[in-house]
Amino acid sequence: MDEIYTPAEVADKLKASLGDSMLDSSIRVRAEGAKKRENTNIWITIRREAIHEAAEALMKIRYPHLSCISGYDKGAKDENLRVQYIFSIYGGIENKECLVIFSTDIPKANPHIPTITDLMEGAAFTEHEKTEYLGIIVDGLEPAKHRFFLPQDFPENVYPLRKDDKKIPDSMVKNLWASGRPENRPPAPLGDE
């Protein structure tokens, strides 16, 4: 079995592989329960160009588990989206699993990311999700025959998790409160006081 590195060593190894493309990293530990056994998360910010390289570097340390790629719009006035590649390594080894989360900013004006399906074919599903929800274009990903997450008749160029002009228009939002109270209802059978 390959050697198991400590979270700090994992972060150092990734820094060595990624160099300047790795902007910062922090190790966060959480302990719960009576014995306070710890679980560790490594948060790493990288440049967008280094997404594929980062996944590759992580794979050299250990074959990772990709929980999903999450992402959000930083705000209506902000120029960037932000995505997080939530990996974990050492899954299946008691008390050793460690989350490795790569975060990066993606400019809305040019929302391209490279696919990592050549490294992990199962990543396609979650990459398609980023296209549908945030309008991120995944270069090299085989185009989907249909949508996976949104209804097939969902309008084009509307992305539910965007907060800028591509967000869900008010006309698509149904407010339950605005439907008002039903009229002409019979009085509630409360009985005599």
Next chain:
Amino acid sequence: MAGNVPYKIPIGPIHPALKEPVHIELTVMGEEVIGADFTPGQTHRGIEWMGLSRNPVQIVHLTDRICGICGVTHSLSFARAVEQIAGITVPERGDYVRTIIAEFERIQSHLLWAGVAAHELGFDSLFYLAWRVREDAMDAIEFITGNRVNYDIIQIGGTRRDITIDQYAKIRTCLKTYKDLFSKLKKLFLEDAVIKSRCIGTGLLSFETAMAYSAVGPTSRASGVTADLRVDYPYCAYGDLDIKPVLPTAYGKDVNGDTYDRIVVRIFEIAQSIEIIETCLDNMPAGPVLWEEKVVKILAACKKASGEAVGRHEAPRGEAVHYVAMDNADAPIAWKVKASTYSNAHVWPIILKGAQLADIPIIVASIDPCMSCTDRVAITDNGSTKIFTKEQLSKMSYEKTRRMLQ
């Protein structure tokens, strides 16, 4: 129907009784599936979007309603993420109550699945038995939380209800019932000749594919992946326990990664959950179960918080992940829900390939999807369409079992 022409068979998407419809399109050559595609997202509810205009305490109650079976999974994952951002420490007793309710959820979820699996095979007496014994776990959950589903027991910083000492006896009685039942469950599900012949060797998922697709939970463990968050990534009270991931080897057999192995893993996980609840009850620390009783103070702490975190939980079906980012405001700026079926459903096209039409219901059900939607099937042949109802498809599955019995 002409012999060799590949036919496209759409299955689904809607059955009014199911909460999460899915559309599956199969390409079949005769009875054999040669290709499969699936389209989830048939009833997209926009829950993440709704969350972005609510505060964390409101979202906790919204998370309870993501799934009707995993009532505690999503609220626990979300609460753990928010607690990490706001720096909230859950009291030890709160961690234990969370663990106990999560394990009861696993028992009822696995029994529900076992019943569905038996039903898909046309073994309805076993289906009734499994769902009858599931009621004991539902009663225990109702006894602890006040509700059968949508328990609403999780709060940011702990749980909303304690398990009091006078409740222990009734919980232990429930656990004893399951202990006494276990050998019977094992015999009925694992030694039955028909279940064996229908499930061994069908729906194969290799270790390599399980890893490449990041499959989770019993689906991946049945393929020999030893990952189990409760063991690998200690949280709540799981770090205090001595548990090992359940693999098909628990039943003294080799790992095949087939439908049968998925039954083995789930049946043995029920036994594991009983033990976990017993150990937790024996070792319950004293003290409060909630970091702060006053909701206003919880909200104030959340409003002051900024940062991002990931909350994870090993749900009955596998890893659930909630990513939350907050920035000194009432509502979070980002919330991403990754349910277990998200990681498992995309292996369907692989495990369905090569399957027989009559085996589709059990293979689709074998990953324990949070949707099991063999609702109606339409076979389209150059414009002329024949509709198979769910009943007809199930009937094909039953008939195959009957043929084997002869």
